[in-house]
Amino acid sequence: MGKITYYLFALIMVGCQVDKKSAQSAFFSGEIVNPTNEYIVLYKDEVIIDSAKLDENNRFSLKLDSLHEGLYHFDHHPELQYIYLEKGDSLTIRLNTSDFDESLVFSGTGEGINNFLLEMFLTYEEEEPLINNFYELEPEAFSKKIDSLRQSKFQLLKELEKDLPLSEKALEIAKANIDYTYYSYFEKYPFKHRRKLGEKSIHELSSNFYGYRKSIDYNNTNLTYFRPYYNYMTYIIGNMSYMNCADECKSGEGKIKSQLHYNQHKLKLIDSLVKENSLRDNLFRNVAMDYLLKVHDNEENNNSFIDDFHKRSGNNKHIEEINDLYSGIQNIQPGNKIPDLELWNTKGDKVSLRAMTEGKDIVLYFWTGTQKRQFENINKRVQELQAKNKNVNYIGINYKTEQAQWTGILENYGVQENLQFRSNNFEQLTKALIIYPLNKCITMKDGIIINAFDNLYSLN
Known part of the structure; x- marks a missing residue:
């Protein structure tokens, strides 16, 4: 938590900030030590917003006019990282590619939310071994451990807010970063617990184990491309589909017999829960890629799956990619000649x-x-x-x-x-x-x- 302490102290020393209210543009600049290529590329969601070539001192600068406030990510191949930008920001980065995330520091207007998101990212990585051990615990003990970690992150956010109040949208991102990271652990728990303890069936859970699900927003356009949110959506879709399939398909012992049925449950659940177009398309794509690339089902089941996919997501923006993959898999089924390349x-x-x-x-x-x-x-x-x-x-x-x-x-x-x-x-x-x-x-x-x-x- 050293970096958070540092930038909270730095914020106290700052006497004034740029008046952001009247500004329409933002600046993003920085220095890359040991660059791995000549460019920095800035994305909003999947769209390239701008790019800059590093100068002789390995520095870059971008002016962003008519800024759409929210999450972006910058790419310095092969690495990338999130940044949050608002109108009036003048955000500067410095990093060394030999230790990309650990060396990255934000400064300038907008540094508070960005350093917080980065520090959380690094902290979550450090916590992974600890949480991996928690999966062995019984449900109630597991819940207490995860809730304690989650609350400690909200306390850090509260301390940041004392010295630098965040905008409503920035605060939403910071809270979502914490919530959806820890909610994901709950979604993974029944499967990790069974695997670690070698149990034959899914552990019985109390009615309030997934109590947080009541507050989930399945159509938040501000979070569609935010990795903690997207990952959580894949976990909850997988978890709920598994339980539905194990119950409705009468497989017994909380297990599924048919990967086809399980993945069709996923398609059905996405169709019913998610209306936001980009998130919907991306989740449908995730299911199709998972099924077609990893299950290696027979031709009849592949046909059944792709028919269902087209019925529910026929106008998917990834449809050409999915159709190409499906055709490729059909062409290399057992008994076929190898494609002639x-x-x-x-x-x-x-x-x-x-x-x-x-x-x-x-x-x-x-x-x-x-x-x-x-x-x-x-x-x-x-x-x-x-x-x-x-x-x-x-x-x-x-x-x-x-x-x-x-x-x-x-x-x-x-x-x-x-x-x-x-x-x-x-x-x-x-x-x-x-x-x-x-x-x-x-x-x-x-x-x-x-x-x-x-x-x-x-x-x-």
């Missing part, structure tokens, strides 16, 4: 993926030169498998790596180059072969897919 070999020649896999037992795996440790682990695993299965060809497909860097990696690690190929079209590769998660592989026989969602570390 153009790849490149180490000599720079084009080759056909379908042609190279015909008549052979194949395992396709994927890697990128941007993740050295992942490649080292995968390469070691492939060598182990190849030694046991001499008749199987383990073919590596590389992406997001330039030709020279790719061939250099293969040479340095002594990889069998005739079984290595590269795609220079990441979007096409992703849509066609759904390269998720990192350790995914595709097992094939005679050019026919056996399992497009195998795990390299689960193979024998």
Whole structure:
């Protein structure tokens, strides 16, 4: 809590502030130590508002006219962080990318709410191990622990307000940051508790365990893109859908038998509770991505799910992405031929993926030169498998790596180059072969897919 003490003290020393009432614009500026790229990009929700190139001293400045007050986030790839801006603010940051969040400090008009949000973010990270242990407690004891932590954060907010009263909207953000973070722990509790104690069924909870749910606003446009709020929405939708499915689908022991039914319960619940367009679209997308990428259901169930999705969210702004994913998954169902993609070999020649896999037992795996440790682990695993299965060809497909860097990696690690190929079209590769998660592989026989969602570390 040192940073909060510091900026509360600093606020007492400030004699006056810029008159914000008549201002229509705001300034956002700062210095980036050890920059990882040349730009700072400022977003409002999903829209780029402005960007600035760092000068020779690694500093930047943005003037924001006709400001829409509320939450923004700035991106200095590959990192990003929230900021809150109001008209009349002149907010300055300083950070070192080698310790991005921990080194970030806000100063100037608007620093109070921003330093508070940042300090809360860092505190929540520190509390995670402690809260993870709390999940072993019985419900009443768990509630008392979480409520105590939550109240301690409201006390800090109260102390901040004594020296720097916040606007109504800023105060709403600060309170929501606390509430939805701790409410999320309650939504996760029954599942974490069961897993930690090895119980067969969900623990029975008192009628007031979820008492805070009465105050939940499912359509707050000010919070739609605020991570604590959005995360909470995914947790409560998952929790309530699970309980509904376990009850209505008659699965017994508080468990669900059908991932299709469970995810259809999610769609139904979002449809009934959430009316705010952006949040609604994003939550529907979250369910679709989770189901299609992680469940690996059969073709009939996939069809049933996507039909339900279209009925409830046919005008979703992510619909093209979801349809592409669905089509890609349907194309790599067991029994289908592998999609025919153009790849490149180490000599720079084009080759056909379908042609190279015909008549052979194949395992396709994927890697990128941007993740050295992942490649080292995968390469070691492939060598182990190849030694046991001499008749199987383990073919590596590389992406997001330039030709020279790719061939250099293969040479340095002594990889069998005739079984290595590269795609220079990441979007096409992703849509066609759904390269998720990192350790995914595709097992094939005679050019026919056996399992497009195998795990390299689960193979024998």
